[in-house]
Amino acid sequence: MQKYDLTEGSDNPMPTVQVTRTTDKSPEALWDVLADFPNIANWYSGLKTSVSTSEAFNGVGATRHCELAPVGAIDERILAWEERSHVRIAAEKYEKAPIKHAIADFRIVPDGDQTRLDLSFDFTAKGGVAGKAATPALKAALTKGFNQMLEDWEAAA
Numbered sequence: 001m002q003k004y005d006l007t008e009g010s011d012n013p014m015p016t017v018q019v020t021r022t023t024d025k026s027p028e029a030l031w032d033v034l035a036d037f038p039n040i041a042n043w044y045s046g047l048k049t050s051v052s053t054s055e056a057f058n059g060v061g062a063t064r065h066c067e068l069a070p071v072g073a074i075d076e077r078i079l080a081w082e083e084r085s086h087v088r089i090a091a092e093k094y095e096k097a098p099i100k101h102a103i104a105d106f107r108i109v110p111d112g113d114q115t116r117l118d119l120s121f122d123f124t125a126k127g128g129v130a131g132k133a134a135t136p137a138l139k140a141a142l143t144k145g146f147n148q149m150l151e152d153w154e155a156a157a
Helices: 027-035 037-042 128-156
Strands: 007-009 016-023 047-052 063-068 073-082 086-095 099-111 114-125
Touching: 016 128, 027 099, 027 114, 027 128, 037 047, 037 063, 114 128
Parallel strands: none
Antiparallel strands: 016 114, 047 063, 063 073, 073 086, 086 099, 099 114
16 A cells, blocks of 8 residues: 655645535435445536446545546545544546645534534645645635535535
8 A cells, every 4th residue: 555645845744725514414414425435426516427446335445536527537545434424535646637646534523413524635736846836726726626525515415
């Protein structure tokens, strides 16, 4: 298994995008959507297709391939799986996307009568110095896309 370093340097952590959404949907309903790992394209509008690329459909080690909308692709692997509360996913390969590698944490947090969906995305942009210069624009685009993902997730639950 590949080791994932979450820092670009000792004093320079990877850029992070964090989005949150509060919903009336139950943690169980939200988990059922998230736990169907290979079928994310069934509910997330930012993807054209998604398929399992491993024997396991969920849990640590499960992998999938996703075709991004409008263009590009990503191969992902589950690194951590906490039933009904947390999934950590590594982006192992991006095609035609400006990201070198990334780690995403999806959390379902009961919050009184509601449920909070938290998504944290640590990434490194491709392109060295040019990639670092483009990082603020990339963060803005990712924030918009991930807010849409949380909206789609809630609607699917």
